[in-house]
């Protein structure tokens with residue numbers, strides 16, 4: 651069905667909002683193409699005011715690619731294993747979902763051979779305090795950060811590859827058990843330090859402090875200093891967008907061109923936060 655799309659851009663270098671597409675109804679190919687193009691160009695896209703069943707969310711995600719299997723199967727939605735529950739809610743003393751997602755700046759699953767193209771988060775419960783939404787999610791443009799580099803640095807990075815490993819350099823946190831389990835299963839992978847966006851052709855920095863342990867051909871000290879320098883560049887304020895959640899937001903982000911960070915300014919049992927999360931498969935970075 652054809653729906654009128656009303657698209658607004660944020661003031662940041664990334665982010666756009668699409669009003670009025672009712673995803674509960676089938677989207678025409680034209681509407682979908684507009685949404686997909688906006689997503690590719692703006693890296694973070696919010697579809698507001700959605701009322702979606704789980705199958706509707708899954709169907710929409712599938713239009714972007716294959717849905718990835720969830721690693722943390724104990725936090726999968728009980729009826730829909732494609733959906734990961736991200737939540738601080740406890741039932742019978744146990745977290746019902748992943749309560750710790752996004753503690754450090756990262757791009758989802760960069761430690762896999764073929765990291766996801768996109769991640770979707772659908773807001774069912776948003777913590778509030780005095781009328782203000784808590785638990786915002788921050789994004790930073792790895793494409794704008796690359797563009798801002800001096801030419802000499804771009805030449806230096808050309809052809810370099812970095813080693814990514816689950817929580818490679820991250821200090822053990824409350825998620826240590828999960829990380830350990832993942833580490834055992836997941837060998838380290840090499841990805842270009844500068845990857846090319848598969849749809850727009852833009853160059854994007856592709857390193858983060860949590861997962862990147864080394865750069866091929868560089869001594870450890872030099873490699874780590876370079877990773878830190880580039881990772882800090884990505885998250886400079888001029889490249890950021892902060893998403894303030896509303897119930898019914900379906901937010902999706904591009905794991906090639908942005909990194910993200912969750913904000914933990916809410917606490918159980920005073921505040922409740924519940925999101926449904928889906929990751930859409932991607933391609934081998936080049």
Ligand code: SIN
Nearest residue numbers: 736751752786787912
């Ligand atoms: C995530 O990193 O996947 C979750 C982000 C959030 O909950 O804000």
